[in-house]
Amino acid sequence: MRSALEIGYRHIDTATLYGNEADVGRAVKDSGLEREQVFITTKLRPQDARHARRTLESSLRLLDSGYVDLWLIHWPTGRDELVSTWQELLAAKSDGLVRNVGVSNYSPALLDTLTEATGQRPAVNQIPWSPAQHDPGLLEEHRRRGVVVEGYSGLKNTDLRDPVLTEIAQRHDATPAQVVLRWHLEHDIVILPRSSRPERIAANFDLERFDLTKDDITAIDALSRAG
Structure with a gap:
């Protein structure tokens, strides 16, 4: 990560699941860059949905930061917790603990469920994307909704x-x-x-x-x- 920051990368993507948030925080600190110069994403595991705020606070301690730039739900929760978990992310944004909120591995229909329930759409959907998985229709579905596609793997x-x-x-x-x-x-x-x-x-x-x-x-x- 320090090599990446030295080369010029300014976005680090991590997650509670990865178990390396402390390493990310240390790399950013050691880089000599101002915190505002690095965009940090972390993700909430669905099994942590019932104590989302506590999980975020733990992430912030490990990252040694007062906020994250983007907080995502790592993959869809169960139907009963779908909207309530999204509301927890929106509350964290309102409280200034995160700058942007989004999701990962969600379908367009699930994006609509969150938006219709709260009036606020996810800023980002992080999904697998590669030449073999290229789907112009799916890309258009996201663009029509104003949701940024982040492609992983x-x-x-x-x-x-x-x-x-x-x-x-x-x-x-x-x-x-x-x-x-x-x-x-x-x-x-x-x-x-x-x-x-x-x-x-x-x-x-x-x-x-x-x-x-x-x-x-x-x-x-x-x-x-x-x-």
Whole structure:
């Protein structure tokens, strides 16, 4: 994480489930950056829904921060707790403990359930996204609702040896991983690349030096198995 912050990353995504919130807090502290310069996301496990505020307060202590920039429900709770859990997140935002609130692994129908019950929609839905999972219809469903899509496991769920990706990568003097991450950005999907190797962390950040053509994007879109 310190390597990532040194390279220029400014968003760290963690969760209660990951068990590394204290490490995130220490990395941000050791980086010398001001807290406001780093966007921190953490997530609430559904099994902690009945004591959501206590869980958030624990996260804040571990992160050594007075707030988080984004707090998500990690995956849908049971039907009976769906709305009440969302109300807990909204209350935490009203109290200044979180700047933004959202969800992860929710369907458009569940997004509507939360919005209709409270009048406030999730800012973000963090869902798996990759060329193989690309679903233009689902993306449009989120855009129509004004919900940002954050894509996770984009590299993990991709065959980086696919000839379509290797050919495009060669043409742009890039790696297949860089091509996949750039493709996410072309679709305005927030990316969450993960690596423990500093050289790959650096490569995953180096996406501004090339653009994909419309034909490149169409070819990658065609790798989709969605629908």
